[in-house]
Amino acid sequence: MGAGRVLALLAVAAIFGVVIAWPLTRLAIEALGSGTAPFIAALGPEGVDAIRNSLLVALTVTALAVTGGFALALLTEHARVPSRSFLLAGILLPLLVPDFVSALGWTRAFGPAGLIDRLTGVELPGLYGPVGIVLVLASGAVPLAYLLIVAGMRTRAEPDLERAARMSGADGAMALRTVTLPLLWPVIAAAGGLIFATTMNTFGTPAVLGRPAGFATMTTRIYSDLAFSSTDAAFERVLGLALLLVAVVVLVVVLTDRLGPRRTERGSIAGPRGATRPAGRLPIALTWTFIVLTVVVPLLALVLTALTRAVGLPPLPENLTFANFGRAIDSRTMPALVNSLLLAGGTALACVALGAAVAIAPGQRWRRRGSGIVSLGFAVPGSVLAIGVLLAFGRSLRDSLLIILIAYVAKLWALAARPIAAALDRLSASAVHAARIHGADGPTALRTVTVPLISPTLIAAGLLVFVFALHEVTISILLYGPSSATLAVAILNVQQLGDPTVTTALSVLLTLLVMLCAIPLFVLRRWWSASLTA
Amino acid sequence: MSLALECSGLRIAYGATEVLHGVELTVEAGESVVLLGPSGSGKSSLLYGVAGFLPPSGGEIRLEGRMIATPRSQEPPERRGVAMVFQHYALWPHLSALDTVAYPLRRSGSDRGAARRRAADLLDLMGVAALSERRPSELSGGEQQRIGVARALAREARLLLLDEPTAHLDAPLRAALVAEIADQQRRSGAAALWATHDVTEALAVADRVGVLREGRLVQVGSPAELYERPADLWTARLSGPASLLALDIVERKDSQAVVVIQGRPHAMSLASDATSALGSAKVLVRPDWAEFGGDLNALVTARWYRGPHTDYRLATPVGELELRQLGPPTASLGDAVRWRLKRGWAL
Structure with a gap:
């Protein structure tokens, strides 16, 4: 292994430690440190x-x-x-x-x-x-x-x-x-x-x-305990519920995974495909x-x-208006929209870069292991992850986008890593071998053969993470501060104030945004499967 | 009615694309008919149509005289009483070999014990009794297909459909398994409809061969007919090695003819479908229809030693000729040789 590769692997391991391992450890220390109190609560x-x-x-x-x-x-x-x-x-x-x-x-x-x-x-x-x-x-x-x-x-x-x-x-x-x-x-x-x-x-x-x-x-109880009460008992209940939640979820995921897809040896398909009945x-x-x-x-x-002038009016042509959208975009929601886009973009870039880093892992076995470990962040419930991140970084990073970014990367890393690892697995080793035998060194083969072949997957993985981050609310509702609210959080907050026209206008905006980002995903998927079968 | 299968005017289409354009085909009871054609010629579609997985878009299919498929109504596959061996084996990953072979017996009403006993017999018959507890993932391709054949035999059908059963096996395994399948099929008394693109396989097991080209049957006949009297150049090339010589025919009587090569008359046996015309003609020559010796000149341009025989490519004044001679090579590349033409097939 070259020195560059070792450095890159160390960097990825360090980021894993910061965004996933440390927050979860911090949560475990906090919860177990207080004995059985959290569970009793x-x-x-x-x-x-x-x-x-x-x-x-x-x-x-x-x-x-x-x-x-x-x-x-x-x-x-x-x-x-x-x-x-x-x-x-x-x-x-x-x-x-x-x-x-x-x-x-x-x-x-x-x-x-x-x-x-x-x-x-x-x-x-x-x-x-x-x-x-x-x-x-x-x-x-x-x-x-x-x-x-x-x-x-x-x-x-x-x-x-x-x-x-x-x-x-x-x-x-x-x-x-x-x-x-x-x-x-x-x-x-x-x-x-x-x-x-x-x-x-x-x-x-x-x-x-x-x-x-x-x-x-459990998730709404954790939220209301964290957001609306400041007693020790409430916090202990948060810790207890968080640990129980993670235990149940991990147990179920592991159990079903055991049952789950054994690798099958079958590859090719014979006979006409597609139903005729x-x-x-x-x-x-x-x-x-x-x-x-x-x-x-x-x-x-x-x-x-969202298009009706006021609540209670029937949606007839004379009552329709775009004004709600104008009212929806105000000094509170505009920064929230910007925050959402920044967070989604940052998370997507970070997750693709980290996911692609498994490409330099030596061999398929390590790649599998790597994306397996990273899946921990995805399996841990968002609210639990958020509490861990809050415990680990809350003091220094409170009310910053960075703390949400850390939690997002922890949560969505696997979402990018898995398809990228799978794409690398599908990539036949002989493609790289052929490049090497015809004169490309390791980095050149990576640049001229591996990356072009998996680039549709890289783009698709990025878009997938972007879309997920854009409408994520479980984590951000626990981590946001006055200046770091996301659009989804803003919608839930406005909704509690009870103004349906503005709430729905914002919801329509968010959904349109998500759909807009998802369109290339569908196009890519088609192109991608076509290029695979070609 | 002694017909196991009768397809008349059979058309099959995928959406707007028709893949079979009116096929007339019969298989007699106990007969083995092979569909020969390149990939995409419609072999598999014909088999899947008979099996009941593709509805006809025109024509009809009868099994032992019983109408089973028209464009309007089709009998479901399980009620046609037909068995099938699949190209990719189609063994169920969750069942052991024994349970796989017992499956059709269970469906036809045997109790579990009887079905398993009969299945064990069939596995034994196919030489894979030792593998009865294995799952497909633990078996080689050849072993999987033996189990696929045992499963089809367990169906005790009057017609066996074989969709390129050995296409994914190594060459030495292939011939042995084909012979074994043909043997078991004959013993069971079932008729068989095979699909293959391998001509040696087709000639070896068929009572009759049907040549499929782009969804049309272009020739149906015995293996010897197909080899000796192919309908056209395309069929000739599909059904074995063949050379095409440009000959000048000066005299013909029955199957004998005199042709002029190198300015000299040359007697040979010459068959053709209808014409007995004289003059220049394209004549098809199989490698065993010419031999060394004689008074014609040629130059050896290529040579392949095959073990039991040797193949040569000769440059002759009337065209390029492939010639097969028993035994090891007797001439080298670039040698001038003498040869004679024994027979031909005028196209």
Whole structure:
């Protein structure tokens, strides 16, 4: 190993120590240093309530989202669907809507005085409270489950495997039960684990829909204890809840990962791909109803509210205005917008640079190990990570963007590192060997062969991190100060003041921003998979 | 009705792209028919259509006289009573070899014990009894395909579909497995429809060969017919090595002809489809249809020693000629040699 490479590896290790290892160690010292007090505090009546609520919500959301995702995957992968690309866009659209924005959209659509209430006089009972939280989070998690299961179907349950079952005399349902499902269990388990973990960690939706109903989850309890009480008992409860949260999440992730995707030896695919059987009318109608109810109507309600002159006016042409957007951009939200963009940009650059640094790790085994260790930051719930960062750097960096940046890098590093490591794995060693044998030294081969081949992945990873950072709120709500609020935090704060027109206008702005950044991601994805199959 | 399979006017399309343009094909009971064609010629599509994974866009398919697929309605694959060996094996990663072979038996109603006993017999038959507890990831390609064949045999179907079953195996393994599959198929009494792009495989196992070109059957006949009387130059090149000589025919009677080479008359056997015209003609010559000796001149331009025989490329006054002679090389590169033409096929 050259000296340059050693230095670079040391630098990456040092950054890992600062952004991930030290905050988590600091949290562990603080919590364990105070003996059993944090746990006793966490297991008090309010703590137990929050724990029970979190588990209840996460389990229900996981079950609903995985079932929905699997059903949709069967529909789009096993049958020919009319206007397939529209349907896919509809299924995947929630990925681009921050979850608290969806929650706001649902309140404007199905809540009291919402769009549906106005049109039909019907409102969704229990929207504020567990039912609403579960519905919003589950419909938001369906596309994630769908994507993971479709990817699993494509790599694990090749069409020929099911065809072989049909040729052996199994009908469609039997082939599903004896071949498709057993092959997909690991993928379904992994998807369930991931959705369970993200739901446990989520803050925005429970904050918007739970707080008015006095329904607290672990994350909203941690937030209100940190933000609104300054007693030692409250802080001890924060520590206890944080440790319990991290324990549950890590346990579930590890368990499902154990079950999870064993590497399969199969590579190539034979036989015609793509379904030839047309899908039934009922499943298609159900899917479109689902998309309209959970995506289109809430977003429409959100946009209409943002465009309506005042709350309570019907969204008729004479009441429509862009003025809310003008009012939304004020001396508080403008800096928040700038903060969000700066943070997202900084996090994206840092994570891609750090993710790409694993490229210089000697060999695939070290690359795997590296991205595995970094995943720790992603697995640890955002609120726990934020508390660790607060304990480690709160004194010196309070009210600065830097402290949020540290937490963001810790959280999102893995998001960039994993695809980059995977791209490097896919890169055949012979490409680099060929460069070396034809006269390129190590750095030259890296520059002329490796980097050009993985550059689409680098760009995609950067955009992915950017989008995530842009609508992140769980971490920033705990770390922001007067001058370092992000747009998402500003929206939640304005929402508590109860001005729907401004809140929705800001939400629309944020969502548009996210979508704008995500468009190149979709384009790249297409180009990227095309270049892989070419 | 002694037809195992009957495709009439069969068309298959992927969306707007038609890949089979009206195929007429029959397979008799117990018969082995090989579809020969380059990749993309529609072999696999035809097999998948018969299996029930692709609906016909035109024409119809009958199995033992029973209509199973028209553009309007198709019988589901599991009710067609057809077995298939897949190109990429298509073994289920979560099942052991024994459970894999027992699977079709379970589906046709055997109880677990009986299915496993029969599966063990079939694994034994394919020479892989020792691997019955292994999963596909622990098996080589050849072993996987033996299990794939055992699974297809377990289906006890009247028609066996074989989609390039040995395409991904090493050459020495390939010939042995092909022979074994053909042997088992004959014993089981099932008819077989193979797809392959390998001509030696096709000629070796087929009762009849169907040549597919861009979704059309261009020739159907016995292996010998295909080799000796190919329909056109494309089929000739697909069905084995062939040279094309420009000859001047001066006399013809039945299958005998006199041609002029190097200004001298030369008697040979010459077959052709219909024409008995005299004059200049393109004549196809297989490497074993010419030999050294005789009174014609040529120059050796290339030579390949193959073990049992040696292949030569000769530059002759009537064109480039490939010639095969048993035994080790007797002439070297650049040597002037003498040769004679025994037979030809006038295109």
